[in-house]
Amino acid sequence: xxxxxxxxxxxxxxxxxxxxxxxxxxxxxxxxxxxxxxxxxxxxxxxxxxxxxxxxxxxxxxxxxxxxxxxxxxxxxxxxxxxxxxxxxxxxxxxxxxxxxxxxxxxxxxxxxxxxxxxxxxxxxxxxxxxxxxxxxxxxxxxxxxxxxxxxxxxxxxxxxxxxxxxxxxxxxxxxxxxxxxxxxxxxxxxxxxxxxxxxxxxxxxxxxxxxxxxxxxxxxxxxxxxxxxxxxxxxxxxxxxxxxxxxxxxxxxxxxxxxxxxxxxxx
Numbered sequence: 001x002x003x004x005x006x007x008x009x010x011x012x013x014x015x016x017x018x019x020x021x022x023x024x025x026x027x028x029x030x031x032x033x034x035x036x037x038x039x040x041x042x043x044x045x046x047x048x049x050x051x052x053x054x055x056x057x058x059x060x061x062x063x064x065x066x067x068x069x070x071x072x073x074x075x076x077x078x079x080x081x082x083x084x085x086x087x088x089x090x091x092x093x094x095x096x097x098x099x100x101x102x103x104x105x106x107x108x109x110x111x112x113x114x115x116x117x118x119x120x121x122x123x124x125x126x127x128x129x130x131x132x133x134x135x136x137x138x139x140x141x142x143x144x145x146x147x148x149x150x151x152x153x154x155x156x157x158x159x160x161x162x163x164x165x166x167x168x169x170x171x172x173x174x175x176x177x178x179x180x181x182x183x184x185x186x187x188x189x190x191x192x193x194x195x196x197x198x199x200x201x202x203x204x205x206x207x208x209x210x211x212x213x214x215x216x217x218x219x220x221x222x223x224x225x226x227x228x229x230x231x232x233x234x235x236x237x238x239x240x241x242x243x244x245x246x247x248x249x250x251x252x253x254x255x256x257x258x259x260x261x262x263x264x265x266x267x268x
Contacts, residue, residue: 005032007057008039013050013263014201015043022058027066028116030087037094044101050212051104051204053197053268054120056111061133064115067142091116092148099123099152100220102213104204108197108268109133109183110190114171119149121182122156125216126204128185128196129174135182136171155223157181197268205263208245 007018017039019026026032043052056062098105098120107124109117113135121127121135129135137153139146146153146166154162161180164170177183185200187193204212214237221230245261252259 003035003039005029006035006039008042010049012265013048013205014053014265014268015039015046015049015051016053016055016268018055018057019062020057022060024066024068025060025063025112026056026058026117027063028091029066030090033087033091033094037090037097040094040098040101043103044097049103050209050263051106051201052098052101053201054105054107054124055268056109058111060111061107061109061113062115062117062120063112064117064139065144088147091119095119095123095148095152102216103209104201104212106197106200106204108193109135109174110193112136115139115146116149118182119152122149122152126185126200127183128187128193128200129177129183130187130190130193131174133174133177134171135174135177136169137166138169138171140167141169153182194268198265201268202264205261205265208241208249208259208261210245211241214241 003020005019005021007016007020009016009018017036019032021027021029021032040052043049054061104126105124106126107121107128109121109127109129110133111130113121113129113133115137118135118137137146137149150162150166153166156162157165157180165172165180172180172182174183174186178186185196187196218230218234218237221233248261249259
């Protein structure tokens, strides 16, 4: 299906989503949010997809919300508040779905990741940023509340760092974004960014799909649920794994071969 605001490419176990509004620095419009939601749902529902890679066209990851579109909206003129709240909440629903995706989510960041772009970073398992990238939450500097991204940023970097970053509209370079926990790796230019992205995908493809899904679920539960019930559930996951994928994984280890699920890509 053709997309108006995205380039979606499937290559074996990898679904690559490129935000494709370079004339707006890949600002998030309602159409882009809808198309992103559809693409993430496609990754979720396709058993052959094991990794989702998020990128931006034109040298920018995502400039955040489409401010011009917001200015032209009825809400900006004092009407249609319920409609604009519903539209904003749809972006939160996208982040919820991507955060719960039982597969690898890798974000490759160059240029800028602002506002909603930071939300996309916050739900990724593995974030690699080009060293010249700028990452920030400038919403409050134009009078906007970073409404849907804030809970995900708090979960990602903690209360103290999120309170400073989101409340005061900070812009971080890649190094500081790594120090606060938004970024995992820093790349030395675009070629290195792609090479590190390939390496990250291949590491994910070494891992058993069901084990990845269950471990992601366990990590998320550890944030909000009491320790005892989490450990009870974890023991059941462990037992099910031993009776499932681990049989192949242990056999492959003993036989000094790669397990059946091990795949590899050459490029992104």
